[in-house]
Amino acid sequence: MHEVSIAEGIASAVENTVTAGTPVVSVRVAVGELAGVDIDALLFAWESVRKGTCMQKARLVVERPEGRAWCVQCSKEVALHRHGDPCPECGSFQLLATQGHELKVLDIEIPADAPQETNENGA
Numbered sequence: 001m002h003e004v005s006i007a008e009g010i011a012s013a014v015e016n017t018v019t020a021g022t023p024v025v026s027v028r029v030a031v032g033e034l035a036g037v038d039i040d041a042l043l044f045a046w047e048s049v050r051k052g053t054c055m056q057k058a059r060l061v062v063e064r065p066e067g068r069a070w071c072v073q074c075s076k077e078v079a080l081h082r083h084g085d086p087c088p089e090c091g092s093f094q095l096l097a098t099q100g101h102e103l104k105v106l107d108i109e110i111p112a113d114a115p116q117e118t119n120e121n122g123a
């Protein structure tokens with residue numbers, strides 16, 4: 001199942017980022033609308049992938065950046081929530097997806113008293 005390997009990828013990215021043994025509170029990821037990921041399946045996969053790791057109790061928070069596409073008919077960028085949907089402006093199917101395929105870890109929440117420096121500079 002595709003979503004299991006995604007969950008594993010997220011888990012290893014987190015493990016490479018935090019100090020070993022830090023009890024991670026939550027992990028925020030961006031999964032674009034056009035990334036072709038089933039969010040329910042991803043959350044389900046996360047439940048098993050996190051077992052026995054520092055993410056044992058970590059919540060997976062999923063953000064969904066909007067998909068966008070270039071409409072050849074309108075010559076402008078429009079929203080595209082799903083591959084195969086028509087242009088919301090003119091109904092054309094000549095759309096070239098421009099964003100919404102991202103799949104990345106945005107941030108990792110660790111307890112305030114975790115034995116490591118947190119980034120105070122903000123982002």
Ligand SMILES: [Zn+2]
Nearest residue numbers: 071074087090
């Ligand atoms: Zn259009």
